[in-house]
Structures are given as structure tokens and as C-alpha cells.
Amino acid sequence: MKIRETYVKREVCGVNVVVPVGESTKYFRGVIELNPVANLIWDSFTEGATEEEVLEKILGRFNVSRDKASSDLKRFIEKLKSINCFED
Amino acid sequence: MNYKIAELKVNIPDVGDLKEKCKAYEDVDYLEDMQDKNESASNLKETQKLHEYAEISAEKCDITITAEEIRDVLSRDETLTYDEKVYLTSGSIFYRKILKFNGMMLHASAIKMDGEVYLFSGPSEVGKSTHANLWKQHFKDAVVINDDKPALRLIDGKWIAYGTPWCGKDYINVNDSAPVKAICFLKQGEKNEIRKLEPIESIPLFIEQTIYRLGPKRMNKMLELLDDILRKIPVYELTSKADMEAVSISAKAMMDGETIAL
Numbered sequence: 640m641k642i643r644e645t646y647v648k649r650e651v652c653g654v655n656v657v658v659p660v661g662e663s664t665k666y667f668r669g670v671i672e673l674n675p676v677a678n679l680i681w682d683s684f685t686e687g688a689t690e691e692e693v694l695e696k697i698l699g700r701f702n703v704s705r706d707k708a709s710s711d712l713k714r715f716i717e718k719l720k721s722i723n724c725f726e727d
Numbered sequence: 728m729n730y731k732i733a734e735l736k737v738n739i740p741d742v743g744d745l746k747e748k749c750k751a752y753e754d755v756d757y758l759e760d761m762q763d764k765n766e767s768a769s770n771l772k773e774t775q776k777l778h779e780y781a782e783i784s785a786e787k788c789d790i791t792i793t794a795e796e797i798r799d800v801l802s803r804d805e806t807l808t809y810d811e812k813v814y815l816t817s818g819s820i821f822y823r824k825i826l827k828f829n830g831m832m833l834h835a836s837a838i839k840m841d842g843e844v845y846l847f848s849g850p851s852e853v854g855k856s857t858h859a860n861l862w863k864q865h866f867k868d869a870v871v872i873n874d875d876k877p878a879l880r881l882i883d884g885k886w887i888a889y890g891t892p893w894c895g896k897d898y899i900n901v902n903d904s905a906p907v908k909a910i911c912f913l914k915q916g917e918k919n920e921i922r923k924l925e926p927i928e929s930i931p932l933f934i935e936q937t938i939y940r941l942g943p944k945r946m947n948k949m950l951e952l953l954d955d956i957l958r959k960i961p962v963y964e965l966t967s968k969a970d971m972e973a974v975s976i977s978a979k980a981m982m983d984g985e986t987i988a989l
Contacts (some may be wrong), residue, residue, distance in 0.1 A: 644943050645943060647943050647946045647947050647950065649950040649951065650954070651926065651930055651950050651953050651954045651957065652926035652929050652930075652953075652957040653928060656932060658939075660939075660940075660941055660943055660946045661942065664939070670930055670931040670934055680821050691918055694989055
């Protein structure tokens with residue numbers, strides 16, 4: 640799954656923010672602030688990783704159970720899908 | 728016609744009432760050049776050279792705004808007159824193009840005083856102009872260099888605020904500039920108070936008050952500039968009753984860095 644380029648992410652003064660542009664402003668108006676886990680997830684999906692690959696990355700970086708990481712990741716993905724973050 | 732705006736050479740067409748609105752920003756060097764050429768143009772051949780010169784001049788500009796561009800993206804707000812649409816649209820085009828020159832627009836009232844600029848930003852009708860007027864009543868030497876959309880540019884590591892022809896319907900502007908000392912976002916409230924904002928709080932406030940209809944590359948550039956502003960310029964939030972007390976506490980904070988609650 641790949642994140643659309645109409646969601647622009649950049650670190651601003653220590654904060655990882657995402658801002659929609661163009662077509663994506665129809666789905667979301669505002670600024671998303673990514674915490675460290677969300678930032679890792681976002682960067683992975685920007686490169687076009689699969690959900691499984693992202694889960695393994697999270698488990699490799701953070702001290703969390705597979706079950707918790709998996710359900711949190713699924714919930715985050717649903718949130719991103721609801722604002723049309725992923726390319727078709 | 729060539730103009731000098733925010734230290735950039737800008738070519739702007741004679742559309743709507745732009746010529747009149749941009750008069751204070753005419754590029755003196757360009758005018759003197761054209762005058763010399765005019766004096767020596769004595770026949771058709773020379774007039775042709777003049778046209779070529781005008782075209783080449785446009786090419787030498789940092790920013791060129793064309794009549795076609797303005798027409799292509801002309802505001803569709805039917806409550807506005809044609810001149811008003813041209814004015815707004817040309818401004819939007821200018822502020823998009825200055826990103827390339829480390830510049831951006833902030834929807835704010837820019838007050839110059841003692842060689843520094845204080846910016847008061849926030850949504851329309853929140854009281855930016857009111858606050859600027861009260862500030863001017865209190866500080867007699869304060870001047871509003873742009874009451875609506877000052878240009879901010881990063882020049883040699885410093886953020887400079889500029890007056891521009893695009894300054895709101897009351898057309899309050901001065902062709903002047905100075906380094907930015909502090910930025911303040913306004914909120915209406917029952918009690919006057921001021922506090923310093925963390926980046927996480929000020930980022931969405933900035934994004935709301937600048938050009939957001941950008942493509943991915945330009946948005947990325949804008950965020951890069953915002954990162955620099957936030958590292959260098961203190962940002963405050965003022966809850967204001969729109970009175971003199973609001974002026975004194977904002978002045979104390981923005982000039983001296985003191986945010987004492989009254």
C-alpha cells in the first residue's frame with residue numbers, strides 16, 4: 640500500500656506533520672501530527688510496504704506485543720483509509 | 728511593467744487596476760532605462776526595439792505574472808468586481824511564486840516600529856487591524872507596512888517582512904521592510920492574556936493563515952520555510968478584549984519576552 644503524494648509529510652521544528660494538498664483537501668482539512676510509531680508507519684507506507692512488513696518494522700523497533708501492535712496498526716490503517724490516504 | 732517587491736524584480740501586466748495599486752513599487756532603475764530608450768527612439772525601428780526590450784526585461788525578472796495566468800485562475804467570487812478579482816488573483820500568483828525565493832505570505836497585520844516588525848495573525852474578523860490601530864495609538868512611531876498579507880522572506884538567515892501591493896481592501900501598505908521580531912496569533916476573549924506557543928500548537932495556526940492551495944513540491948517548500956521561522960522567531964497567542972491593556976501585554980511579551988499575567 641502506498642501513500643498518495645497529495646499528503647505531504649515533513650518534520651517541522653521537531654514535529655512530524657502531514658498536510659493534505661490538492662484532491663486530498665476534499666477528504667481532510669487540517670494538520671496531522673505523527674508520533675514516533677505513526678511516523679514509522681507513515682514512512683513505511685510512503686515506500687509502498689505491505690501491512691505485514693510494517694508490522695514487522697514496528698515489532699523490530701518498539702517493545703510491544705504482536706497482538707497489540709497488529710490491532711493498533713489495523714486501526715491506524717482504517718483511519719488513513721477514511722481520509723483517502725492510500726493510492727488506488 | 729517592472730516592479731520591485733520584497734527585493735524581487737516582478738513583471739506585472741496592466742490589467743484591472745494593478746498599475747495603480749502597484750505604483751509605489753515601480754522599479755526605478757527600469758523606469759530610468761526605459762526613459763533613456765524613449766528619448767532615443769525616433770522611428771518605427773526604434774519602437775520595435777523598445778517592445779523587444781520590454782520583453783527581455785520581463786525575462787530578466789525574478790517573477791513574471793502574465794495577463795493569461797491571471798485570466799486562467801481568476802477568482803470566481805461573484806460578489807467581487809473585475810478589478811477586485813484581478814487584484815486578489817494576482818496576489819495569489821505572486822505569493823505562490825515567492826516560495827522559490829524563500830518567501831511566503833502570512834495573513835497578518837505587519838507593524839513596523841524601531842526597525843523591527845511585529846506580526847498579528849489570525850482568521851478574518853478576529854481583530855488584526857483593530858489591534859494594529861490600537862498599537863499605533865499607543866506607539867506613535869508605529870507604521871503598518873501591510874495590513875493583510877505581508878510577504879516574509881528568509882534573507883541571509885534572517886526573516887524580513889515586506890509591504891506589498893496586496894494588502895487588503897483598505898489598501899493599507901508602505902513600501903518598506905524590517906526584520907521580524909515576533910509573531911502573535913489573535914483570539915477573542917473575555918480576559919487579556921498572552922502565552923508563548925509550542926511548535927505543535929503554532930504549526931496548524933500558520934498553515935491556516937498562509938496559502939494552502941499548493942502542489943506537493945510547493946507545500947514541502949512552505950513547510951521547510953515554516954520550520955526555519957519557528958526555529959528563529961518567537962510565536963505567541965494573545966487572547967484579547969481589543970483594548971489598550973491587550974496592546975500593553977502583547978507589546979511587553981513581543982518586545983521583551985515577558986508573559987506576565989495581569
